[in-house]
Amino acid sequence: MTLELILHEYSASGNCYKVRLTAAYLGLPLERREYDISKGETRTPAFLAAVNANGRIPVLQVGDRFIPESNAACFYLADGSRLIPSDRFDRADMLRWMFFEQYSHEPNIATMRYWLAYVGEDRLSGAQQGQMPAKRAAGEAALRLMDEHLETRLFLVGETLSLADIALYAYTHVAAEGGFSLGAFPAVVKWLEAVRAAPGHISIDSYRFTRNSC
Amino acid sequence: MTLELILHEYSASGNCYKVRLTAAYLGLPLERREYDISKGETRTPAFLAAVNANGRIPVLQVGDRFIPESNAACFYLADGSRLIPSDRFDRADMLRWMFFEQYSHEPNIATMRYWLAYVGEDRLSGAQQGQMPAKRAAGEAALRLMDEHLETRLFLVGETLSLADIALYAYTHVAAEGGFSLGAFPAVVKWLEAVRAAPGHISIDSYRFTRNSC
Numbered sequence: 403m404t405l406e407l408i409l410h411e412y413s414a415s416g417n418c419y420k421v422r423l424t425a426a427y428l429g430l431p432l433e434r435r436e437y438d439i440s441k442g443e444t445r446t447p448a449f450l451a452a453v454n455a456n457g458r459i460p461v462l463q464v465g466d467r468f469i470p471e472s473n474a475a476c477f478y479l480a481d482g483s484r485l486i487p488s489d490r491f492d493r494a495d496m497l498r499w500m501f502f503e504q505y506s507h508e509p510n511i512a513t514m515r516y517w518l519a520y521v522g523e524d525r526l527s528g529a530q531q532g533q534m535p536a537k538r539a540a541g542e543a544a545l546r547l548m549d550e551h552l553e554t555r556l557f558l559v560g561e562t563l564s565l566a567d568i569a570l571y572a573y574t575h576v577a578a579e580g581g582f583s584l585g586a587f588p589a590v591v592k593w594l595e596a597v598r599a600a601p602g603h604i605s606i607d608s609y610r611f612t613r614n615s616c
Numbered sequence: 617m618t619l620e621l622i623l624h625e626y627s628a629s630g631n632c633y634k635v636r637l638t639a640a641y642l643g644l645p646l647e648r649r650e651y652d653i654s655k656g657e658t659r660t661p662a663f664l665a666a667v668n669a670n671g672r673i674p675v676l677q678v679g680d681r682f683i684p685e686s687n688a689a690c691f692y693l694a695d696g697s698r699l700i701p702s703d704r705f706d707r708a709d710m711l712r713w714m715f716f717e718q719y720s721h722e723p724n725i726a727t728m729r730y731w732l733a734y735v736g737e738d739r740l741s742g743a744q745q746g747q748m749p750a751k752r753a754a755g756e757a758a759l760r761l762m763d764e765h766l767e768t769r770l771f772l773v774g775e776t777l778s779l780a781d782i783a784l785y786a787y788t789h790v791a792a793e794g795g796f797s798l799g800a801f802p803a804v805v806k807w808l809e810a811v812r813a814a815p816g817h818i819s820i821d822s823y824r825f826t827r828n829s830c
Contacts, residue, residue, distance in 0.1 A: 455761055455764060455765075456716070456720065456761055464705060467705060469705075469708050469709060469712055470712055470716070471711070471712040471715040471716055471719075472715075473711065473715050474708050474709070474711040474712035474714075474715055475708070475712075477707070477708050477711050478704065478705065478707075478708035481704050481707065481708065482704075490692065490695050490696075491678060491681060491683075491692065493691070493692075493695065494683050494688050494689070494691050494692035494695065495683060495688070497685070497687065497688040497691050497711075498683055498684055498685040498688035498689075500688075500715075501685040501686075501687050501688055501714075501715070501718055502670070502684070502685055504715055504718050504719050505685075505718050505719070505722075505723075506670065508719075509719075509723070529746065529750075532743065532746070536743075547669055547670055550669060551669070
């Protein structure tokens with residue numbers, strides 16, 4: 403039995419795009435339900451009770467069960483596929499980049515993008531503005547680490563595309579919207595092109611393979 | 617061939633304890649190398665070049681290769697063992713809690729513990745002191761989410777201990793050192809006892825199964 407897959411998401415979010423992108427590379431059909439996070443639609447009592455008590459998207463619904471956390475949802479979709487290395491070391495190394503993404507990359511690059519491109523710099527709180535220099539420096543450090551690693555290889559882990567590339571592509575390819583210039587990171591730019599060229603790739607504003615059920 | 621396992625760590629760190637704890641539950645011998653993060657020993661040129669360009673511990677060395685990121689190191693050790701569910705949904709659900717740990721739990725509870733118990737409140741910068749109310753609130757929200765989830769079950773995923781429990785035990789059981797009271801979270805307290813009772817458990821200050829090579 404194939405369980406129906408429903409993605410609860412805010413489509414401009416890179417974390418949600420990761421899940422659509424994983425499904426697209428694998429040719430898996432996804433039904434989509436859109437929530438406007440700027441209107442608090444993931445903090446309603448109904449959402450908290452039925453979809454995710456943590457009030458966050460994306461959440462992947464598998465039949466009547468739910469998987470929050472973007473990288474866990476991607477792992478579910480890709481489990482047993484070519485997007486997860488069959489080698490034990492490479493499999494852990496893939497997760498290493500996915501945890502790096504959530505700890506060192508997303509909180510800096512995705513947050514800066516949200517603040518600058520969606521909230522607007524003049525509408526940020528004093529506390530948010532105060533955090534910007536540290537987030538900019540930490541985001542640049544994350545990009546530098548990726549750039550050095552990618553100098554000698556085409557993909558982050560092994561020889562082929564994996565979930566590590568998908569997880570880090572999502573916010574790296576729109577880092578300019580957060581005020582990050584990729585000009586200083588040529589290996590990252592080349593890697594973005596390689597991810598984009600992989601068969602099945604979709605852009606962040608494409609919903610091929612998906613169906614909106616809102 | 618069994619590859620030698622070396623843990624590069626700072627032993628008081630909960631992230632490092634996770635890796636020792638995983639090894640202990642599985643009876644795997646680990647060699648330990650200790651670094652004093654307060655003296656910058658993970659930011660030296662030698663450490664950055666040879667162990668982890670990200671300047672963080674723990675790093676699990678497997679033969680001559682390295683796995684940074686605590687939860688990825690745990691996954692490597694436990695791959696194929698009873699600590700990772702064989703069911704596809706449960707496996708993704710385990711990762712869901714591990715990503716939650718790194719995104720919503722560790723940056724709040726572990727950081728508060730480090731600031732209060734290791735740095736000292738009067739030695740924090742103004743920026744750090746300014747972040748404390750938000751970190752306290754977010755840490756309490758993470759504990760509340762766990763408490764609600766654990767009200768009806770013994771372990772976080774499925775019926776038995778998994779890496780999800782290990783990842784979240786590490787900083788939850790010392791949350792009081794970060795100023796968090798567990799009195800309001802009785803299901804968390806009961807779960808801590810269940811994790812502690814699992815065969816093979818070691819405390820954060822025990823190095824059974826390990827050998828120090830410093």
